[in-house]
Amino acid sequence: MLHDHHHEPHWKHDGVRVIKGDQLDPNTAQTPGMFRQAAINQARVGAQRIWAGTVAIDPNAKTGVHHHGALESVIYVVSGKARLRWGERLEFVAEAGPGDFIYVPPYVPHQEINADPAQVLQCVLVRSDNEAVVVNIDTIDPVEPPEEVYWVDPTHSAPEK
Template identity: 30%
Template sequence: MNPTVRVIPTGTRSTSKQGLDQFEGVSAQSVGAVGLCAHLLAIPPGARAKAHRHSGHETAIYVIEGETEVWFGEDLASHAVAVAGDFVYIPPGVPHVPVNTSDTAWARALVARTDPNEQESVELLPHLDELPHLTGER
């Protein structure tokens, strides 16, 4: 097969293993990518992902709209806030949870990962999902 440029219209919406809406973009499945995937992510007001990590793969996120908190690290004890226009880098294997703390506004982001198979490297961490700072029981 000759390499060629492909234009992918915003794809079909699906729910990721992490429990969030995503819209298909570039991946091994959509275009035969061999080193990356990129897709759009939408987090409804008040929603969050399931605790997870991406074993062996880096993630870069560009926040298009809204604001999210990201809990990360051992016991998800570290915290950062990302707003529209910010980039977020998540190293391979780092546990994390993005949270949309707004009651009214969606958060939307472009997510790129060094895993061309999109969901292959997702490892859910259910033992972290009930931590008090994630459930509002502060």
């Protein structure tokens, strides 16, 4: 039986990729109080329909109310205590701890909160696309108003006062 080794070089460089934890890319949208690093994206590995990375959220940090358009997001809590509020008036709330997964469906208005006043919240984040879609919603008053940190960067506008 003859083996076709024609594809070996292609797969060697374009196949499975391992991104070491100490080689994550901080060249991504940053928000005061939150530190994001990309592991998997188009620029790093050629990913077409997925983005994955980490986020570290300072104690008590809270985002403004927003949604991510048609994107789906999955958050895995590594350490700390996450609180999410969601709904038309942020009337729903859930908390997650280490080992828990959070699913955020498309277009759901929500607020992300580090519920621990003393510990950084460490998470792994996966999005269903490479584009950073964030739509700030200024018409909903957050149940837990952002006190220290607003979600503001080149893709997030400051909330109106």
